[in-house]
Amino acid sequence: MRALVFKTFFISKKTFYYVILLMLIFLSACAEKQLENISTNNINQNPKPQVLKNSSNEVNIKSINKKNIENLGLTKDAEKTNKQRITKTFKSNSISDKDFSNRFLNIENNVKTNKDSISQKNIKKTDQNISQDKSSIIKNGNNITNESNKEKNISTPKDEAILKSIPEILSSKIKVGLLLPLSGSNSELGSAMLNAATMAIFDLSDENFELLPRDTQGTPKGSIEAINDLISNGAEMVLGPVFSNSVKAISPIVESANITVIAFSNDSSISGKNIYLLGFSPEQQIERIISFASSQGIENYAAVVPESAYGKKIINAIETYIPMYGGRLNKIEEYDIKQGDYRDVIKKITDYEDRKKLLIENREKLLVQGDPVALKALERLEEKETMGEVNFEAILIPEGGARLRSIAPLLAFYDVDPRTIKILGTGLWDEPGIGLEPALVGGWFAGPSPEVGKSFRQKYREIYEKDPHRLASLSYDATALAVVLSRNGNEKLINMSILNNSSGFTGVDGLFRFNQEGLAERGLAVLEINKKGFKIIDPSPETFNNLN
Known part of the structure; x- marks a missing residue:
């Protein structure tokens, strides 16, 4: 015994x-490894956050999991951050599978979505x-x-x-790579996008899905190294990178490896050959705002655009869509983005010198006449700087930030009445405090509906204690889309055919789908600037039925 x-x-x-x-x-x-794979398994298993420093002495997150979230600054009260609270935070904000299938990513395909609540998942x-x-x-x-x-x-x-x-043995998992600038000058953007992707993992993924974040350093070279690493680790699909030059750099590798990439760029010249672009297309924003302005009776347009590749795309777009919707482009001026002084550009586009000259000539004529009627008219002209109207009813300023705030007030300075001339813009206007610039109040721009992404922004603030970067939503939508593509029954392959679904998807930024060129087509709203921010004056479409 x-x-x-x-x-x-x-x-x-x-x-x-x-x-x-x-x-x-x-x-x-x-x-x-510098970065650990994000998955439902290591979310539940890794007990402590691990950080590594790269050659630039910049700290990178090695692993993200529910147990180490409190140490990554994701909750409001450090003393109360424990596993139960963290799990509750994410669970209470999570989108259920049924809700996900019917509302969040509205896909008219029979995709199996059998998964357990993320808070109850066990290692397979x-x-x-x-x-x-x-x-x-x-x-x-x-x-x-x-x-x-x-x-x-x-x-x-x-x-x-x-x-x-x-x-668990990871060979049975569906692996999706994520290329972000987690170090370098754009690390703040990369961090925000990684945060959003992590939220999508908590909200939507199952135990068969794994996200592999890699740092591109915001450079083409870093992107090449990162995607090669992802391919060697078995990634079937890659999300990112952010910048167009990095997307161009990895394009030959993508084609050779025959993998699908959903990049965050909006440069239409780099799509195709397995590369899809999820970024907000400036051309589509121009079409949306021009079509709306034309529906409001505006026929004559002007534009001030930067001398850049972006500016050339804007010019091509307005020269296409203004005539298409029955309008006329009467004047366009380009400016050097490095100079910082836009007075000459606005002076030219408003014909300020000609209108001022016309005023002087009329004053002289009235003085010569000298009769009471002429003198009365002369008195009225004393308060004017120019005479005559500009030859446009709306002016497009496709800028954002400091340049937008510098350009817009110059219109009134050069005697253009903001009550009669409508200022038009793009999604670059979608920024906090936009209504604090009086010259922009009443202006229109095209962009995602703020109501659609309200819950995402609120949840992001609750978890990370700050507002998300305006591009963070792209990372959430891309990760969520990858999760749906991975739900392919018992097959361990991503169902790429869903990407070409003509009915599209409804994500954080509203309705979108990919066209034959791999560009994201979006259902955009038209918004009007007011002192508090902006309001929707023409809502975004809910389906593509009327947009085909």
Whole structure:
């Protein structure tokens, strides 16, 4: 009897040491990576946040999980941040699968969405039979092989419980890469987009979906290195990068590897060949605002645009859409974005010198006449700086930030009545405090409906204690879309055919779909600036039925 007990104990002890050895090897391999994969498994399992510094001494997050969220500054009260509160925060703000299928990403396909609540997910049971010469744990593309020839099977209840603490074998997962500028001058943007992607993981993903964030450093070279790393780690699809030059840099690699990329750029010249663009197209914004302005009876237009690649796209768009909607482009002026002084540009486009000259000539004529009627008219002209009207009813200023606030007030300075001339803009106007510039009050611009993304922005503020970057929503929508594409029954492949769904999707920024060129077509609203911000004056469409 003693021999039997001793033998049982001996086997259990061997088994225990064997499992501990596997865990140590696994953890050693994980430490070699700068960024850990975001998945439902390591969200629940990694107990502490790990950070690494790159060559520039900038801190990068290595892993994101529910247990370390409080240490990443995601909640309001550090003293109350515990696992239960964090889980509650995300769970209470999560979108259910049914709601997701019917409202958030409205896809008219039979996509299976069977998943458990994220707060109740368990690690998927792996095969408990570890063979003598083939057993391995795969993490981030690194194989950690069991070289022991002494134990072939681990099957006791205690050992099975221990095995559950080891992250599941990842070869069965659907892996999606995420390319963001997590270091460098645009690291704040990259961090915000990573935050949004993490929110989407908590809200929508299941245990078969894994997101692999990689730092591009905001450069083409960094993007090339990052996507090569993702491909070597088995990514079936890549979200990002953000900037057009980085998208161009990875294009040959994307084509060669035959993977699909959903980038955050809006440069229409780089789409196609497996590259889709989710960014807000300036051309579509121009069409939306011109079509609305024309419906309000505006026929004569002017525009001031920057001398840049972006400016050229704007010029091409207005030269296309203004005539298409029955209008006339009477004047256009370009400015050097480096000079910072826009007076000459506005003086030209408003014909200020000609109108001032006309006023002087009329004053001289009235003085020569000298009769009471002429003198009365001359008295009225004393308060004027110019005479005559500009030859446009609306002027397009496709700018944002400081340049917009510098250009807009110059119209009144050069004697253009803001009550009679409508200022038009694009989604670049969508920024806090826009209504504080009096010259812009009453102006119209095209952009996503603020009502659609209200819940996203509110939830982001609750979790991260700050407003999201205006591009953060792209990362949320892209991650959510990738989750839907991964729900392909029992197949471990992404269903890319859903991307071409003509009915489109409803995301944080409203309705969107991809056209044949891989460009995101969006249902945009028209908004009017007021002192408090802006209000919707023409809502965004709810379907593409009337836009085909």
